[in-house]
Amino acid sequence: MEKEKHWWKMPLPRHTAAHSIPPHTLAQLVREWLAEDTPSFDPAGVCVGSQEVExxxxxKTPHSILAGSPFFTAVFTEVGCTVDWNYQDGAEIGPDAVTLTAVVRGPARCLLLGERAALNCLARASGIATRCSQLQAMTTAGEWHGEVAGTRKTTPGFRLVEKYAMLVGGVSMHRQDLSGMVMLKDNHIWASGSITEAVNATRSVCGFSSKIEVECRSTEEGREAAGAGVDIVMLDNFQPQELHVAARALKMEFPTLLIEASGGITPENLVMFFSPHVDIISLGCITQGCPVVDFSLKAQLAHRVRAMNTFRYPAN
Structure with missing residues (x-):
């Protein structure tokens, strides 16, 4: 009874992140991808026909985190194929050099129509999720209390996939777009005249439901932003030691203020920015220059897989 009473407090498994994607948005995305790749005829479809294939x-990248399966499945559903997964999003694939991850079945020409769009999406999303998982592991090892976050430095037209991959990888997605949380950057401040003027003007239209964050280049700017009543101060492009001093000073004066560190932070130097006074560390490298996971789709290979005994079959 106790378990039933408090079920809503139990953490959800990561693969339920897929439930946050609206079905109509998913369908629209994959139709755009397919239309881009095959805008008119598919001459190669003539040579393979519509016989059923598997x-x-x-x-082929061991120790990767799988992400993007809803998009991969939606692509093949759109072209009349089915997908059976051996792993769920958020699972680590490997340690074998080559791992059987899923099986796709359907008419040959339809399967090949969806192949490239589906693989591109899965490779990119899994690469981002893998990097996010590695970053999150660093925060755990460093016993840091805050959140690693992505940024709005995403690929145009592909933001939903990349933000979803962050979610699967265990880091914060940060704001989704300009319509969400307000972030006032240097150009906003310069155009407005001051931090205080920019914050007051923005608050008049953003309402109670949006947080306001200001990008600050010094402790003095952070103090002005906090005094204007912002929710979050981003200390941008600070060296680690400078960051620790500034964050501590601002937290001492404004205890409820959230402090974000950003700019010049990489997986290699992330631990240097850990501080009890920093709540968020955002990294553009989560999406920019992130390695992809190597996936391939091989038709009619079932007999070879069994003969080679190369793949690891997860227990049901």
Whole structure:
């Protein structure tokens, strides 16, 4: 009874992140991808026809985090194929050099129509989720209390996938777009005249439901922003030691203020920015220059897979 009473407090498994994607948004995205890749005829479809085939999705990057399966499945659903997964989003694939991840079935020409769009999405999303998982592991090892976050430095037209991959990888997605949380950057401040004027003007239209964050280049700017009543101060492009001093000073004066560190932070130097006075660390490298996971789709390979005994079959 106690478990039932408090079920809403239990953490959700990561693969339920897929439930946050609206079905109509998912369908619209994959139709745009398919239309971009095949805007008119598919001449190669003539040579393969519509005979039923089976293709094996192989992951060739060990110790990767799977992400993007809802998009991969939606692509093949749109072209009349089915996908059976051996892993769920958020699971680590490996340690084998090549791992059977899913099986796709359907008419040959339809399967090949969806192949590239589906693989591109899965490779990119899994690469981001893998990097996010690695960053999150660093915060755990460093016993840091705050949140690693992504940024708005995403690929145009592909933001939903990249933000979803962050969610699967265990880091904060940060704001989704300009219509969400307000972030006032240097150009906003310069155009407005001051931090205080920019904050007051923005508050008059953003309402109670939006937080306001200001990008600050010094402790003095952070103090002005906090005094104007912002929710979050971003200390931008601070060196680690400068960051620690500024964050401590601002927290001492404004205890409820959230402090974000950003600018010049990489997986290699992330631990240097850990501080009890910093709540958020955002990294553009989560999406920019992030390695992809190597996936391939091989048709009619079932007999070879069994003969080679190369793949690891997860227990049901």
């Amino acid at each position: 293709a094996w999705l192989l992951c």
